[in-house]
Amino acid sequence: xxxxTKIFGSRERGIVAVDDVSFELxxxxxxxxxxxxxxxxxxxxKMINRLIxxxxxxxxxxxxxxxxxxxxxxxxxxxxxIQQIGLFPxxxxxxxxxxxxxxxxxxxxxxxxxxVELLELVGMPPATFMDRYPKELSGGQQQRVGVIRALxxxxxxxxxxxxxxxxxxxxxxxxxxxFLRMQGALKKTIIFVSHDLNEAVKMANRIAIFRNGRLEQFxxxxxxxxRPANDFVANFLxxxxxxxxxxxxxxxxxxxxxxxxxHEDDPAARAEAALRASGLLALPMVDxxxxxxxxxxxxxxxxxxxxxxxxxxxVHATVQISADLRNAVALMFAQDMPVxxxxxxxxxxxxxxxxxxxxxxxxxRGADS
Amino acid sequence: xxxxxFMIDNQEVIGERALEHLSIVFVAVAIAIxxxxxxxxxxxxxxxxxDVVLYAASMLITVPSxxxxxxxxxxxxxxxxxxGYVPAVIAVVLYSQLPIIRNTYTAxxxxxxxLREAAIGMGMSTLQRxxxxxxxxxxxxxxxxxxxxxxxxxxxxxxxxYIGAGGLGTFISRxxxxxxxxxxxxxxxAVSLLAIAADLLLALVQRLITSAxxxxxxxx
Numbered sequence: 271x272x273x274x275t276k277i278f279g280s281r282e283r284g285i286v287a288v289d290d291v292s293f294e295l296x297x298x299x300x301x302x303x304x305x306x307x308x309x310x311x312x313x314x315x316k317m318i319n320r321l322i323x324x325x326x327x328x329x330x331x332x333x334x335x336x337x338x339x340x341x342x343x344x345x346x347x348x349x350x351x352i353q354q355i356g357l358f359p360x361x362x363x364x365x366x367x368x369x370x371x372x373x374x375x376x377x378x379x380x381x382x383x384x385x386v387e388l389l390e391l392v393g394m395p396p397a398t399f400m401d402r403y404p405k406e407l408s409g410g411q412q413q414r415v416g417v418i419r420a421l422x423x424x425x426x427x428x429x430x431x432x433x434x435x436x437x438x439x440x441x442x443x444x445x446x447x448x449f450l451r452m453q454g455a456l457k458k459t460i461i462f463v464s465h466d467l468n469e470a471v472k473m474a475n476r477i478a479i480f481r482n483g484r485l486e487q488f489x490x491x492x493x494x495x496x497r498p499a500n501d502f503v504a505n506f507l508x509x510x511x512x513x514x515x516x517x518x519x520x521x522x523x524x525x526x527x528x529x530x531x532x533h534e535d536d537p538a539a540r541a542e543a544a545l546r547a548s549g550l551l552a553l554p555m556v557d558x559x560x561x562x563x564x565x566x567x568x569x570x571x572x573x574x575x576x577x578x579x580x581x582x583x584x585v586h587a588t589v590q591i592s593a594d595l596r597n598a599v600a601l602m603f604a605q606d607m608p609v610x611x612x613x614x615x616x617x618x619x620x621x622x623x624x625x626x627x628x629x630x631x632x633x634x635r636g637a638d639s
Numbered sequence: 640x641x642x643x644x645f646m647i648d649n650q651e652v653i654g655e656r657a658l659e660h661l662s663i664v665f666v667a668v669a670i671a672i673x674x675x676x677x678x679x680x681x682x683x684x685x686x687x688x689x690d691v692v693l694y695a696a697s698m699l700i701t702v703p704s705x706x707x708x709x710x711x712x713x714x715x716x717x718x719x720x721x722x723g724y725v726p727a728v729i730a731v732v733l734y735s736q737l738p739i740i741r742n743t744y745t746a747x748x749x750x751x752x753x754l755r756e757a758a759i760g761m762g763m764s765t766l767q768r769x770x771x772x773x774x775x776x777x778x779x780x781x782x783x784x785x786x787x788x789x790x791x792x793x794x795x796x797x798x799x800x801y802i803g804a805g806g807l808g809t810f811i812s813r814x815x816x817x818x819x820x821x822x823x824x825x826x827x828x829a830v831s832l833l834a835i836a837a838d839l840l841l842a843l844v845q846r847l848i849t850s851a852x853x854x855x856x857x858x859x
Contacts, residue, residue, distance in 0.1 A: 319760060321756070321759060321760055342762050342763075342764055343762070344762075345759070345760055345761060345762035346761070346762030347762075350757070350760035350761055352753060352756060352757055352760070354751075354753035354757075355753075356751075356753045356754050356756065356757030356758075357757075358754060358757075358758075358771070358772055358776075358852075359754075359776065359850075359852045359853050360772070360775040360776055360850035360852045360853050361771075361850070361852060362852065369761055369763075369771075370761050370762065373761070373762055373763065373767070403850075403851060403852030403853075404852065405852060405853075419761075420761075429760075
C-alpha cells in the first residue's frame with residue numbers, strides 16, 4: 271500500500287501557492303496533476319521530494335513520513351524528470367544515466383550494465399549512444415535519456431514535471447506510448463505534472479485538477495469527464511469532454527454482441543428476419559472463417575429468392591476490438607457506416623458498434639464510476 | 640639590427656630573466672587560483688557577499704602597480720622583504736583576484752537553473768553538485784579568467800623590476816635609465832612574446848581539462 275497524503279496550508283501573509291491539498295495515490299498508478307499555469311501543481315510535486323519545504327502538512331510515501339527522512343536520501347529514492355530535461359552536458363549519456371547509481375555508491379560495472387539495459391528498453395542501441403554527449407542527441411532521444419536516467423536506480427516513486435512538454439506533437443505521442451508500455455511492466459507510482467488535458471486523459475489512472483492552489487477534483491479520467499465536480503472543472507475539461515471520453519473506452523467494452531450472425535449462403539429472407547429482429551439499419555455478413563465479408567442493409571434484402579451474399583455491399587471498414595472508441599467513431603464518420611463490424615486480431619467478427627451502443631457505453635461508465 | 644645582435648649576445652641572460660619573470664607570475668597566479676576560485680564559488684551563495692567582494696576586488700585592481708609596490712615596502716620591511724620577489728608575488732596575487740573571482744562567480748551563477756534543479760532533485764549535495772556539474776561547466780570561463788590574470792600580470796611583473804624582483808622588466812628599466820633602446824626593445828618584445836606564449840599554453844590546458852560535451856559550444 272502506498273499512502274500519499276499531502277496537507278499544506280500556508281499561514282504566511284504571502285501568496286498561498288498550495289492550499290490544504292490532500293489525496294492518496296495507490297501504488298503503481300500514474301497520477302496527473304493538471305491545471306492552468308500557476309495553479310500550484312508543480313509546487314505540490316516539488317514538496318514531495320522536498321525541493322520546496324511545505325509550510326505545513328505531511329507527505330507519506332509507503333506509510334513513511336518523508337519529513338523524517340534526510341532530503342538528499344529521499345531525493346535519491348525518487349526518480350525526477352523535468353521539462354527542460356536537464357541532462358548534464360559535461361557528462362556522456364551513460365554517465366548521465368549513472369548519476370543516481372553513482373551517488374548511491376553502486377559498483378561501476380553494475381551501474382554501466384543498468385545503463386545498457388535502460389537504453390535497450392527505449393530502443394537506443396547502447397553501443398551507439400553510451401558515450402555520446404547530450405548535444406549529440408535529438409530532442410526525442412534526450413527526453414528518453416532524461417526518463418531512463420530517473421529510472422536508473424529503480425525508484426518506486428517518480429516525479430515528472432511536464433516531461434514531454436518540450437517535444438513536438440508527433441514525437442510526444444510516440445514517447446507517451448513508449449512510456450505507457452514501460453509503465454505497464456515497471457508499475458511505478460508516478461506523479462506527473464501536465465497542463466495538457468489530452469495527455470492527462472491518456473496517461474493517468476487518476477487526475478488531480480488544481481486551481482489557485484486548491485485541489486478541485488481528484489478522480490479517474492472517466493469519472494472526471496463524466497461528472498466534473500464543479501463549473502471550473504467542467505470549463506477546464508471543455509464542452510467537448512464527451513468526445514474525450516471516447517478515448518477511454520475500448521471497442522470491446524462498447525460493442526453489441528447480441529445479434530444474429532448471417533452467413534454468406536444464408537437466404538436473404540433469413541437475413542431480413544435477423545435485421546428486423548435487431549432493429550438496426552444494417553448487419554455484417556461473415557464468410558466461412560467468420561470474417562466480415564459484406565454488409566446487409568435493410569432495403570437490399572427485399573429480394574427473397576437470393577442468398578445473403580448476392581444482396582450484400584462491400585465492407586468499407588472494420589475496427590479492432592482493442593482500439594478505443596475515438597478510432598471507431600472516426601471510421602464511422604469517414605466511411606458513413608452507422609454499423610461498424612468489430613474484429614479480433616485474426617479479423618474474425620466479434621461484435622458491432624452502433625451510435626446507440628456508443629452512447630450507452632458512455633452513460634453506463636458514467637454511472638458506474 | 641643592433642637590437643637583434645644584442646638579443647643574440649645576451650640569450651642566456653634573457654632566458655634567465657624570462658624564467659624569473661614566469662616564476663613570479665606562475666607562483667602568484669597559482670596562489671591566486673587557490674584563493675580566488677573558492678572565493679568565487681563561495682560568494683555564489685549570497686548576493687550581498689558577491690557585491691562586496693567583487694567591489695573590493697575591483698578597487699584593488701585600480702591601484703597603480705607602482706604605488707602598490709611602494710606601499711608594500713614599509714609593510715613588508717619588518718620581515719625583511721620590503722623589496723624583491725615577495726612583494727612582487729603578493730602584488731600579482733592581488734591583481735589576479737578580480738579576473739578569477741569574477742569569472743568563477745559569473746560562470747557558476749550562469750549555470751542553467753534547470754541543471755541545478757535536476758542535480759538537486761536527483762539527490763546531490765551542494766559539494767557534489769559543485770564538483771560534478773557546476774565547476775566542470777564553469778571551467779572554460781574560469782580558465783578564461785586565469786588566462787586574463789596571467790597575461791595582465793606578465794605586464795605588471797615587468798614593473799616589479801623597479802623593486803628588485805628581477806625578471807624581464809630589468810631590461811626595460813635599465814634601457815630607460817641608460818637611454819639604451821636595445822635593452823628597452825628587447826625587454827618589451829620578450830615580455831610580449833612571453834604573454835602570448837603563456838596564453839596559448841593555457842588555452843591548450845583549458846582544452847584538455849574541458850569536457851568534450853561542452854567543448855564545441857564554448858569555442859564557437
